[in-house]
Each structure stands twice: as structure tokens, then as C-alpha cells.
Amino acid sequence: MTPAESNRYWTIATASALLAATVFVGGRMLLGSASVAPARLTGEGDTPSLPAETGVFRLAPHALEYRKPGEQEAPPPGSRTLASFYQRRAYAGAPPVIPHRLLNLQAWGGASCLSCHQDGGYTPEFKAMAPVTPHPELKACVQCHVPQQEAAGVFRATTFTRLAAPEIEGSALPGSPPPIPHDLQMRANCLACHAGPAAVREVRTDHPERVNCRQCHAWNAGPEGVFERVGQ
Amino acid sequence: MIAIDRRTALKNLAASAAIAAAETMMPGVVFAAPATRLPADVAWKKAPCRFCGTGCGLLIGISNAKAVAVKGDPASPVNKGLCCVKGYHSVMALYGEDRLKQALVRKNGKLTPVPIEEALNVVAENLKSTIAAHGKDAVAIYGSGQWTIPDGYVASKLFKGGIGTNNVEGNARLCMASAVTGFMTTFGQDEPMGCYEDIDHADVFVLWGNNMAEMHPVLFSRMLERRLKKPDVKIIDLATRTTRTSQAADRSILFLPQGDLAVANAIAHELLRTGAIHRTFIERHVSFHRGKTGIGYGLQDKEGFTEAAESISFEQYKEALKDYSPEKVEALTGVAARDIRYLASLYGDPGRKVVSYWCMGMNQHTRGTWIQNLVYNLHLLTGKISTPGNSPFSLTGQPSACGTVREVGTLTNRLPHGEVTNEADRKLAAKIWKVPLEKIAPKPTFHTVEMFRALDRGEIRFLWIQVTNPMVTMPKLKRYRDAAQKEGRFIVVSDVYPTPTTDIADVVLPAAMWIEREGMFGNSERRTQHFEQMLPPPGEAMSDTWQLIEVARRAGYGNLFPWTKENHIEEIWKEYGQFHHGPDHEMASYEELKKRPGVIWPFVKGQETKWRYHAKYDPAAKGDSWDFYGKPDHRAWIWFRPYEPPPERPDKDYPFWLNTGRVVEHWHTGSMTRRIPVLHKAVPNAYVELHPDDAKAMGVRTGERVRLTSRRGTLVLPALIDVRGRPAKGQVFVPFFDEGLLINELTLDAFCPISKQPDYKKCAVRVERA
Structure with a gap:
């Protein structure tokens, strides 16, 4: 081995040793910080912390249209009520069933369902306002939403107990903006369900033009509990 | 009386009224009292979905020891928070009112409820007496791709290591056997080289006889999302029937049943003609072969088959493909020559990454192994394999067809590692199981169809069926239903509901279902997924694993299962893991599985191996690029396989x-x-x-x-x-x-002679107004 080579190896060896030491110390530091982290962050079964923001402002361009006169008038006879809204879901948060016959049995996504359910509006076929989907980017609608033949009844009865719907009036203080009581997964677009003539009256906002809903309405559907200081 | 304040009383009153109203609107659904189901009480726990082989991550809402809701798990790389309609409503499957909660034993011709201890004794006694009277190969177990990994492991250990018979099969024989033989013949190792992440890199998706929109809907949605983000992405539906998948595809191409063999060869013919092949890849990483032809359809009892591979040159392969010009194939398959050229242009374009997907269309096929070989050929001729976005990908039907039947090896010819015919594999099993080497029989016995034929002939006298419903799913059903009901046959069925299979049983054991016990599944992309016990099973229901252990203990094989109810799943995982040590199949630890929404194997030094057979991604691969180490020559095998017609075709009487x-x-x-x-x-x-x-x-x-x-x-x-x-x-x-x-x-009970998987997609019928 030439002196030059020997020098180079020494340099590599020293660098490796330093690197190893850094990794070791760094690792220790990481371990150290993990050991003081609050236990609840590592608890099994924790729900993912915050709901997604995607699609929040998707219907913003329609917000002003949702304010047009007559919006608070009685909806057309075929429209949803709060009771039918829940009836169409097997549990709170389940994908709703399709409560009507399909106009085009074999058409796909954008060519069928979304022609009414992307932007909503009055559908004379059903004498109802079409509900607006909060996730129009998902085109395979019948992957999750299926029509029902009520006459088929049940194959065998079930003893399933459903997750109940959250309460609607949940303001913390008199008059304070009520928190969001439900999960936001695939429902991050508030205006789809809470604005416009298709919205169920009990959950329809009177100020859709504000658009940035979550500025005032906090998401409160996570695990219950109050703040606790670590180690107290 | 418990004092409640006025507000609570009013709330309860309102809730009761709402429930009463809801009950009239949703007949058949029983609504619980309000206090038991406030959202605040809900704990969300992770589990893989119980249904298809996609293996979506679910979050199950548990409240008061009941599963009340489902969300897609946003942390799961499989489905990223989205499910299908089955997944969203999956927990309701636990609560059918006729759930089996008690064991049943047939007495005077009638299934009669008995304590489960009594039923387990009856099963063990019959197991022992059948072996004593007719020999060890007269008893058999028929399991499932819905078995958890521990279920299958215990079944294999009991029958192959304890009793000493290879009479172990799973219904995955009806669903994935051709996929296995396809992988083994081309690559020498089972299961896909790529993973679902290929969807995020691919430019072209070719679906071979695969209605993904209905069968693997979540993956289909991921594919649509990819196309939405990258509009030049193409989805081609190549099928015999127009489906939802065809509606959403960019191009729907129909071929006549069995025509896929010729279409694949014609695409290869066209790739060679135009020179759209990867020459250096072929030189370094591929070898050419041909096998037997005119191999039959398994229609006769005891019809055997042994493959004989012959090496051929690239030139000989080209020569063999001469008969498959697009024009000739158009006449045979109904696929226009221009469509074949279009497909070849997609596979052959070096600028496009291609994923091929298939499932039952190619697996349930009397030439199932061949068609897998032929689709691999297209990826091998073009070098589009084992890199992100380039993937021939066999989708699995069931949640653990890969994890349990294929990896644990609950097939007559398999062991948890390798084949029963291989002495080294038998030695490894004997060592881990601590049984004498002679105990493990060196010859396969009956594959599924032949197992039911043996039941008919009387060679099998005792059959235990778990997590599957063969009295609905066997082809040519009448023969096998009659067989099961013959005098002197003893049938045990473990299930969660009454089915046509429990109807013919002598003993019915009520099973704990899915999240009512702890277990693991393994999905299509080599992902092992653990779920904890979240709920108590109803009545005397017991997990399939524990049923097997209870019977094993009663029949004198208890020393093989020295575990407790509390630790057995963890202990089984640790023991089973020993079979797969090494960089080509290392499994994640039990602790790791509990933490994550699934882990892809090989899991080496904390890293998942997302693409196998390429040194950049796979620690088992040598060199700096592809290394098909499953084969002794370190090459992937291109097989010449001809078109052969199916056994039964429409004719004058059955058109x-x-x-x-x-x-x-x-x-x-x-x-x-x-x-x-x-x-x-x-x-x-x-x-x-x-x-x-x-x-x-x-x-x-x-x-x-x-x-x-x-x-x-x-x-x-x-x-x-x-x-x-x-x-x-x-x-x-x-x-x-x-x-x-x-x-x-x-x-028809015709099957692929190599994989022994029946073809449910083709037979001849007459159609009349009734």
C-alpha cells in the first residue's frame, strides 16, 4: 500500500467512524425524544389525526348561486329529508344507496350519474333536487352506491346495530359556530351537502358564500377527551 | 330506578322515536337502544377487508362489543381510504340472525345442537377410526383462501406433519392454481414481482379477461385515478363479454372463448416481426422452452400429467410462432388484425410502461398455465418487468389465497416451503415441526376435483371442510353432492352460517369470523396483514385454528401444538416464519405486523421489496439489473405454447x-x-x-x-x-x-392438466324460453 493510498484509507476510516458516531448519537437522541412523547400518540387504534383538505373549495364558484331567491322555500316533493338522508345509509358514514331507478343502466360515471350529481339541480324524472356528490373525481359510482329492490326484502334478518348519526346542534356556547360532528373522509367538500337547494334543510347553511367553512367550524369527530398535561 | 336528568330523558325519547321511525323504514335491521351507540364511544381498529384479494385496509368502528361502522383506512397503501360497497358493509356480515352459535351433530338423520366439546369429540373419534379402518390417506381437509394464515398452517402441520397424509387442499385450487403454475414454470417462484404501486407509474393497462370494475373495484378506481391525472394513460379491456370494465376502458376488444391463447401468440408474433423487442434483455435474462402438447382436460378420474420441458433456441421459438400472424388469428378468435397490431404497439413501445392484469379469466381455463406463460412472454420479450410500472400482475380472488394457500402451501403437493416431492423441503418441514422425516409423505395425493372424485369412489371417507362452500362452487355439482351424501362418508363443516354444504354435513362446527379472532391474511401484492380480535365470537363459536388444535389434541397430535389460547397466533407466526428465512421470502415480525397496515414480503432489514428480480429493488437479486433467481439458469423462461381448443364447444344440441x-x-x-x-x-x-x-x-x-x-x-x-x-x-x-x-x-369439471384448476368460464348450453 502506498502512503497516498494509506492516507486515503485513513480518511475513509475516520469519516466512517465519525458517521457511525453521528448515527449512534442521533439514534440515541431520537430514542430519547420518543420516550417522552405522550403515550396517546402511540396507542393502538388511534384514528388518523386530521381530516384531509382536498376538495374543500371545489364548489366555491357555485356558492353565490346557492343564495338565489327562493332557496329557503319548501323543496320539491321528491327531495330528501333528514329522515330519508339517514334511511339511505346502513350506518352514519356509510355510502348511501341509490334510491331511484337508473336512467341508463350501463353508462359509466361521468356519462350517467354525474350528469345530475356533479352540480345538482332539479330533475323532472324524480321531481327532486339531485344531491351533489362531494367526490366527483371518483367515477366508479356503483362501486360503492347500489340501487335497491325493496320488494326483495331480506335474505335473512340481521341483528346489526348501526353507528348512530351525530347530533346536529352541538354549539359549545349559545350562538357559537357549531363544530363539525362527522367524519370528513371523502366528504371534505362541505358545500356539496350543506348548501344549495338539494341540501337537507336541517343541515343547510344560510351563508354558503363564506366558502371557507372550516375557518369557523372546527372538526370535532375525533376521539373525545380533554386536554391533559403530559405526566400529570 | 336510575335517576336521569330531564335533558337526557328528552334526548332518549327523541332517539327512541327516531329509531321506531327508522325501523319501519328499514325492515330487517334491528336498531339498538340509543345509549349503546353514541359516536363518542366508538374505537376504530385496523383490519384487512374480509372479502377479495385486494386486501383493502379498513378501520372498524367498535362500540359496546359490536362492530357498528367501517371506514377505509387512509394509512393503507392498498386503498388509501376508499372501499367498495362490500367493504363498507362488511361488518354487517357478522350479524345475520341465523349465525351458527352452536355445534350440530347429525343424529337419526337430523342435525341436532350439542355442546361444542361433544362435537369436537365426535370429530376426533371419527378421524381416528377412519385412519384405523381405511388408512391415513382416507382422511382429508379442504380449506380456503379465506383461511387465515394460522388456520392453514395448523391444518398443514396436523395433516402433513401429524397424520402423514398429503390430503390437504384449499379452494384456491379453484381460483389461483393456474397462477401458481404460471409463476413456477416461468419464474420458478410463486407470486407477482410487482405491487399495486405499479398503478402509479404505468402508462398502459391491459386487462386480460378481467372485469376489474366489479371484482377488484378499488384497484380499478386507482387505475381510473391514474388516467385522470395522466390523460394519455390507456386502459384496454380484452375480454369475452362487455362489462362495466369495458364501459370505462379506452378500448374494449372481444375475443371468442379460448381465443386469448392465440391473441397472446399473435401479439408476440407482431413484436418479433416489427422488432419491437428488448434484445439485450432477451440475451441476458431469458431462455426459451417448449412443453408437451395435446395435454387433455382432466375429464377422466385419475388422469395424470407430467410436464416435460425442452430447451429451444430463439430461432426455434420464432419459427413456432409462424402460424400466429394477426390475420390467421383474426379468423380463429374474432379479434381484428388491426387490434392485435394495436396491442403489440402498446406492449412494444419503449416509451410506455405496461401493466397486464388478470384473474379468473386466465386462471379458470383448461390451458390456464399456458395463458399465464404467454402473457409473461410479452413482458419478457419487451423487458417490461420488475421495474415500477412494468408488471405482469396476477390478481388474487380471495383475501388470503396468497397468504395462506400459496405461502403456507395448503395444497396436496406443497409444504410451507417448497414441494413434498423435494427431500430438502421435507427435511426442513420435519426439522421445524420436530417430526420424523418419514412422517411427511413424498408424493402428492389428490388435487381438489380429484379429492371429491376420491370421496365419490370411497377412497376418502372423512372430509373436513373449513371456510368454503363446495356444495355451491364445485363444477358438475351433482356428482360431488351425491358423493358427499354416500353411505360411509363423514363430512365435517366449519362455517358461520347454514349453507348447502352444512346441509350435507355430519358435524357442523360454528366458526369465529374474521375480527372475532386474531389472524393474518396475505393479499395479491405479497402484503401480509394482521388483525386483532376485536369482538367476542357468538355463542360457542371458535376460530378454525382453535377447532383444529382441539381436535388434534383429542386425536393424539397435541404435542405438535404446545400453545395456549392467548399466545397461539403469535407462536404460530414465529414458527411459520422459520420456513421463509432468507432474502427471497423473509416475513415481517409479529410486532411489525401489529403496527402496520400490512407489510410486503420479502421484508429485509426493515425494507419491503416492492419489485422482485431486479437488483435495484430486491436484496435477493445479484448483479446490477435483472436476476431471475427462481430458475437455476437465473433466467425467466419464455414458453412456446400453442392454441388448443377447449374440451366442450357449442354444437347443434347445445349451441x-x-x-x-x-x-x-x-x-x-x-x-x-x-x-x-x-x-x-x-x-x-x-x-x-x-x-x-x-x-x-x-x-x-x-x-x-x-x-x-x-x-x-x-x-x-x-x-x-x-x-x-x-x-x-x-x-x-x-x-x-x-x-x-x-x-x-x-x-363442466374439466381442468388445466398442469394446475388442476377447473374452467368455469366455458361449457356448452341450450337456451330456451321457459
Whole structure:
């Protein structure tokens, strides 16, 4: 081995040793910080912390249209009520069933369902306002939403107990903006369900033009509990 | 009396009124008292979905020891928070009112409830007495791709290591066997090289006989999302029937049944003709072979088959393909020559990454192994394999067909590692199981169809069926139902609901289902997924694993299972893991599995191996690029496989093709999904789809009755015309989920002689107005 080579190896060896030491110390530091982290962050079964923001402002361009006169008038006879809204879901948060016959049995996504359910509006076929989907980017609608033949009844009865719907009036203080009581997964677009003539009256906002809903309405559907200081 | 304040009382009153109202609106659903189901009480726990082989991550809402809701798990790389209608309503499958909660033993011809201890004694006694009277190969177990990994492991250890018989099969023989033999013949190792992440890199998706929109809907949605983000992405649906998948695809190409063999060869022919091949890849990483031809269809009892591979040169391979010009193949398959050239241009374009997907269309095929080889050939000729976005990908039907049947090896010819015919593999099993080497029989016995034939012939006398419903799913059903009911046959069935299979049982053992016990599944992309016990099983129901252990202890094999109820899943995982040590199949630790929403194997030094056989991604691969280390020559094998016709084709007396399959709403035989009101009301019964021209010629409209008759049976079904799918002219389609309308009375028990997997997609029927 030439002196030059020997020098180079020494340099590599020293660098490796330093690197190893850094990794070791760094690792220790990481371990150290993990050991003081609050236990609840590592608890099994924790729900993912915050709901997604995607699609929040998707219907913003329609917000002003949702304010047009007559919006608070009685909806057309075929429209949803709060009771039918829940009836169409097997549990709170389940994908709703399709409560009507399909106009085009074999058409796909954008060519069928979304022609009414992307932007909503009055559908004379059903004498109802079409509900607006909060996730129009998902085109395979019948992957999750299926029509029902009520006459088929049940194959065998079930003893399933459903997750109940959250309460609607949940303001913390008199008059304070009520928190969001439900999960936001695939429902991050508030205006789809809470604005416009298709919205169920009990959950329809009177100020859709504000658009940035979550500025005032906090998401409160996570695990219950109050703040606790670590180690107290 | 418990004091409650006025506000609570009012709330409860309002809630009761709402429940009463809801109950009148949703008949069949029992609503619990309000206090037991406030959202604040809900704990969300992770589990893989119970249904298909996609393996979606779910979050199960548990409240007061009941599963009350489901969300897609946003942390799961499989589904990223989205499910399908079965997944969203999956927990309702636990709560059918006729859930089996007690063991049943047939007494004076009638299934009678007994304490489970008594039933386990009866099973153990019959197991022992059958072995004493007829020998160890007279007892058999028939399991499932819905078995958890521990279920399958214990079954294999008991039968192969304890009793010493290779009479172990799983229903994955009916669903994935051709995929296995396809992988083994081409690559020498089972299971895909790529993973679902390929979707995020691919430019072209070619679906071979695969209605993904209904069968793997979540992956289909990921594919649509990819196309939305990158509009030049192409989805090509190559099939025998127009489906939802065809509607959403960029191009739908129909071929005549069995034509896929010729189409694949024609694409290869065209790639060679135009020179759109990867020459250095072929030189370094591929070798050429051919096997036997005219290999039969397994229609006779005890029909055996042994492959003989012959090495050929690239030139000989080219020469063999001469007969498959696009024009010649157009005449044979109905696929236009220009469509074949179009497909070749997609596979051959070096600028496009290509994923091929398939499932039952290619697996349930009398030349199932061949068609897998032929599709691999296209990826091998173009070097589009084992890199992100370039993937020939065999989708699995069941949640643990890979994890349990294929990896644990619950097939007559397999061991948890390797083949029973291989002495080294037997030695490893004997060492880990701590049994004498002679205990493990060196010869395979019966594959599934032959197992039921042996039951008919009387060679098998005791059959234990777990987590599957063969009295709905066996082809040519009548023969095998009659076999099971013959005098001197003893049938044990472990299940969660009454089915046509429990109807013919001598003992029914109530099983704990899915999240009522701890377990693991392994999905299509080599991902192992753990779930904890979240709920108590109903009544005396017991996990399939523990049923096997209880019977093993009673029959004198208890020393093989020295575990407690509390630790057995963890101990099984640790023992089983020893079979797969090494960089080509290392499994994640138990602790790791509990933490993550699934881990892809090989899991080496904390890293998942997302692409196998390429040194950049796979620690087992040598060199700096591809290394197909599954084969002794470190090359992937291109097989020349010819077109051969199916055993039964439409003729004067039976002029239509019959194809069978699934619908998105129902899982397999519907024993679970039909008990979910939302799914039952969506598709309440089976039907027959007709082409509108055929329907018009017969004067049949949707809802009217049609009689289908094959050489084996006959069935009257309501017709459906252009409601969901549209079969090609001269073909009909019937889903198999309906135990009241058993289409398998008509199907044929022909199978691929290499994989022994039956073909449920092709037989001849007569179609008449009923």
C-alpha cells in the first residue's frame, strides 16, 4: 500500500467512524425524544389525526348561486329529508344507496350519474333536487352506491346495530359556530351537502358564500377527551 | 330506578322515536337502544377487508362489543381510504340472525345442537377410526383462501406433519392454481414481482379477461385515478363479454372463448416481426422452452400429467410462432388484425410502461398455465418487468389465497416451503415441526376435483371442510353432492352460517369470523396483514385454528401444538416464519405486523421489496439489473405454447357458450353478503345475461324466464338484457352466488392438466324460453 493510498484509507476510516458516531448519537437522541412523547400518540387504534383538505373549495364558484331567491322555500316533493338522508345509509358514514331507478343502466360515471350529481339541480324524472356528490373525481359510482329492490326484502334478518348519526346542534356556547360532528373522509367538500337547494334543510347553511367553512367550524369527530398535561 | 336528568330523558325519547321511525323504514335491521351507540364511544381498529384479494385496509368502528361502522383506512397503501360497497358493509356480515352459535351433530338423520366439546369429540373419534379402518390417506381437509394464515398452517402441520397424509387442499385450487403454475414454470417462484404501486407509474393497462370494475373495484378506481391525472394513460379491456370494465376502458376488444391463447401468440408474433423487442434483455435474462402438447382436460378420474420441458433456441421459438400472424388469428378468435397490431404497439413501445392484469379469466381455463406463460412472454420479450410500472400482475380472488394457500402451501403437493416431492423441503418441514422425516409423505395425493372424485369412489371417507362452500362452487355439482351424501362418508363443516354444504354435513362446527379472532391474511401484492380480535365470537363459536388444535389434541397430535389460547397466533407466526428465512421470502415480525397496515414480503432489514428480480429493488437479486433467481439458469423462461381448443364447444344440441362469475355486490357463494340487507336488495338473485339479438330471436325480455340446459343439468333463471353486462352473441353469463339457483349444476369439471384448476368460464348450453 502506498502512503497516498494509506492516507486515503485513513480518511475513509475516520469519516466512517465519525458517521457511525453521528448515527449512534442521533439514534440515541431520537430514542430519547420518543420516550417522552405522550403515550396517546402511540396507542393502538388511534384514528388518523386530521381530516384531509382536498376538495374543500371545489364548489366555491357555485356558492353565490346557492343564495338565489327562493332557496329557503319548501323543496320539491321528491327531495330528501333528514329522515330519508339517514334511511339511505346502513350506518352514519356509510355510502348511501341509490334510491331511484337508473336512467341508463350501463353508462359509466361521468356519462350517467354525474350528469345530475356533479352540480345538482332539479330533475323532472324524480321531481327532486339531485344531491351533489362531494367526490366527483371518483367515477366508479356503483362501486360503492347500489340501487335497491325493496320488494326483495331480506335474505335473512340481521341483528346489526348501526353507528348512530351525530347530533346536529352541538354549539359549545349559545350562538357559537357549531363544530363539525362527522367524519370528513371523502366528504371534505362541505358545500356539496350543506348548501344549495338539494341540501337537507336541517343541515343547510344560510351563508354558503363564506366558502371557507372550516375557518369557523372546527372538526370535532375525533376521539373525545380533554386536554391533559403530559405526566400529570 | 336510575335517576336521569330531564335533558337526557328528552334526548332518549327523541332517539327512541327516531329509531321506531327508522325501523319501519328499514325492515330487517334491528336498531339498538340509543345509549349503546353514541359516536363518542366508538374505537376504530385496523383490519384487512374480509372479502377479495385486494386486501383493502379498513378501520372498524367498535362500540359496546359490536362492530357498528367501517371506514377505509387512509394509512393503507392498498386503498388509501376508499372501499367498495362490500367493504363498507362488511361488518354487517357478522350479524345475520341465523349465525351458527352452536355445534350440530347429525343424529337419526337430523342435525341436532350439542355442546361444542361433544362435537369436537365426535370429530376426533371419527378421524381416528377412519385412519384405523381405511388408512391415513382416507382422511382429508379442504380449506380456503379465506383461511387465515394460522388456520392453514395448523391444518398443514396436523395433516402433513401429524397424520402423514398429503390430503390437504384449499379452494384456491379453484381460483389461483393456474397462477401458481404460471409463476413456477416461468419464474420458478410463486407470486407477482410487482405491487399495486405499479398503478402509479404505468402508462398502459391491459386487462386480460378481467372485469376489474366489479371484482377488484378499488384497484380499478386507482387505475381510473391514474388516467385522470395522466390523460394519455390507456386502459384496454380484452375480454369475452362487455362489462362495466369495458364501459370505462379506452378500448374494449372481444375475443371468442379460448381465443386469448392465440391473441397472446399473435401479439408476440407482431413484436418479433416489427422488432419491437428488448434484445439485450432477451440475451441476458431469458431462455426459451417448449412443453408437451395435446395435454387433455382432466375429464377422466385419475388422469395424470407430467410436464416435460425442452430447451429451444430463439430461432426455434420464432419459427413456432409462424402460424400466429394477426390475420390467421383474426379468423380463429374474432379479434381484428388491426387490434392485435394495436396491442403489440402498446406492449412494444419503449416509451410506455405496461401493466397486464388478470384473474379468473386466465386462471379458470383448461390451458390456464399456458395463458399465464404467454402473457409473461410479452413482458419478457419487451423487458417490461420488475421495474415500477412494468408488471405482469396476477390478481388474487380471495383475501388470503396468497397468504395462506400459496405461502403456507395448503395444497396436496406443497409444504410451507417448497414441494413434498423435494427431500430438502421435507427435511426442513420435519426439522421445524420436530417430526420424523418419514412422517411427511413424498408424493402428492389428490388435487381438489380429484379429492371429491376420491370421496365419490370411497377412497376418502372423512372430509373436513373449513371456510368454503363446495356444495355451491364445485363444477358438475351433482356428482360431488351425491358423493358427499354416500353411505360411509363423514363430512365435517366449519362455517358461520347454514349453507348447502352444512346441509350435507355430519358435524357442523360454528366458526369465529374474521375480527372475532386474531389472524393474518396475505393479499395479491405479497402484503401480509394482521388483525386483532376485536369482538367476542357468538355463542360457542371458535376460530378454525382453535377447532383444529382441539381436535388434534383429542386425536393424539397435541404435542405438535404446545400453545395456549392467548399466545397461539403469535407462536404460530414465529414458527411459520422459520420456513421463509432468507432474502427471497423473509416475513415481517409479529410486532411489525401489529403496527402496520400490512407489510410486503420479502421484508429485509426493515425494507419491503416492492419489485422482485431486479437488483435495484430486491436484496435477493445479484448483479446490477435483472436476476431471475427462481430458475437455476437465473433466467425467466419464455414458453412456446400453442392454441388448443377447449374440451366442450357449442354444437347443434347445445349451441351457446356459458360463462359464470361474480358481481360486485356479492362475495363468492353469498353466504355472508346475502345476509347484508343493502347488498341483498341490490342483487337479490342470480340471473342469466343474454345478448339483445339472441333475446330478441327467442322473444325474451328482461325478467322473463329462460331455461339453460347443459349435458350435466338444467336451470331456470330470469333473463337480464343490457342491465349490467352484455355477453357476445351466442354466449350467456350467470353469476354463481345464489344457492337457490345453482349454476354449477351445469358447469363442466374439466381442468388445466398442469394446475388442476377447473374452467368455469366455458361449457356448452341450450337456451330456451321457459
